[in-house]
Amino acid sequence: VTEKPESYEAAVERLEQIIDRLDSGQAGLRETLDLCREGRDLVTSASPGS
Amino acid sequence: VGEALEPHHIAAKAPDLPGPFAVGRYARKLQEEMRRRARVLLVGEVTGVGRSKVQAYFELRDGEGAVPCAIWLDDLDKAGLPDGALRDGAEVVIAGGPDYYPGGGQASPSFSFRATHVRLAGEGDLLARLEALRKQLKAEGLFELQGQLRRPVLPKAIGVVTAEAGAARRDLLAGLRRRGWAGTVVWAFAPVQDRHAAPAITAAIQDLAAQPQVEAIVVTRGGGSLADLWAFCDETLCRTVAMLRVPVVSAVGHERDSTLIDDVAAAACSTPTHAAEAVVPLDCGAARLGIERSIASLSRAAAGAVRARTPHLVALARGPARALRRERLALNQKTREIRAASERGVVERLGFQRRLATVVLERARRRAEGAEMERRRAALHRAAVALRAHEPERTLERGYALVEDRQGEPVTDAAGAVAAERVRLRFADGGVGAKIEESE
Secondary structure, eight states: OOOOOSSHHHHHHHHHHHHHHHHTTOOOHHHHHHHHHHHHHHHHHHSTTO | OGGGSOOOOOSOOOTTSOOOOOHHHHHHHHHHHHHHSOOEEEEEEEEEEEEOSSEEEEEEEETTEEEEEEEEHHHHHHHTOOTTOSOTTOEEEEEEEEEEEOOOSSSOOEEEEEEEEEEEOOHHHHHHHHHHHHHHHHHTTHHHHGGGSOOOSSOSEEEEEEOTTOHHHHHHHHHHHHTTOOOEEEEEEOOOSSTTHHHHHHHHHHHHHTOTTOOEEEEEEOOOOTTTTGGGGOHHHHHHHHHOSSOEEEEESOTTOOOHHHHHSSEEOSSHHHHHHHHSOSOHHHHHHHHHHHHHHHHHHHHHHHHHHHHHHHHHHHHHHHHHHHHHHHHHHHHHHHHHHHHHHHHHHHHHHHHHHHHHHHHHHHHHHHHHHHHHHHHHHHHHHHHHHHOHHHHHHTTOOEEEOTTSOBOOSHHHHHHHSEEEEEETTEEEEEEOOOOO
């Protein structure tokens, strides 16, 4: 389970890291699934009204 | 007389008269005619009394005329008059008739009223004459004139007609002094009893009335019989008084005496003392006392009024200061209220401006927040899109399948699949179970 980021800025910074990792093409399937799941959770938690 | 005489024929005869007659006979006939005339009573004042050896003679007169009179001494004695009663000035009634003494060789002829009886005139005789004159003067309206004059309450000068040595003068002065009067008396002394009195009194009254300072005239004398007071019933005197423009106060005789001057005068008094009260109606002494009492009473009343009003006036005097103080307090209160209201207004305006600023800022903040949220939302959307591009589930939509073990963990190699023995194949449209039978 991904921990809720402390702030929006932290969530965005983590999302950029996740996307950079995925864009690098070096992540395997398991890591990709984990990163996508973490990324979805961050988007959800950082969205306004969440 | 002429018809009874026998005429003598002489050369010169008047053409239209009888005679001429012999004068001696004519005189005797004249005497007879006189003696045949009716005997009457005459009343009048005796003047010019004289006596001869056989008779007394005098004139009897009044204001209109006179008759020479004579009475034999025998007849006079029979009359029984008191000694000296037949004197000048006496009012008498005589009985008799006209007589004529023809004279003689040496004696002069004369006419006289031969009195056979004489008595002093009684009240009745004089009253009859008085009443007749009173009716006449009253009918002429002479009783009203003096009464219409204004009598001064406090004359400065009064004229007085009286006898110089009479008691009336003294009594009048005493009365004036008792009134407390301090004016001027203009004296006009005159005889007040005899046939000379009335003309003298009349002249004195006229003289006083001509004095401009004389405001009222008193005519006074003491008491006496009506005969004694008869001068004050004189017609000329009374007419003069009635026509005067100066008020006349009469005080002739006593209460029982009523003379004609009383009827024509402005006021009739019984005594000189009463005349003093009538001519100076104001009792000066009493008036002075009254004024002094009034002054004292007024002073007391004024002092009392001042005392009674002092507290009120003092209170009123304090009133302005008290009112000023009250108004000052009220003004200060108003000032404080205005200041407080002004401060409240400032505070309220500040609060209002503050609230307005808050609203404006809040709106600005909301607008800023909205933009930030939108920016964030866009950033997250872009991140989500990027993530979605890398999600393995997108690959499943292109026909790929994902192998998972019983725990849902992905199986990424053949060895793992063999080890799992039973796996689950997840496609885009759903999953199916699968059994690993052999490895290649």
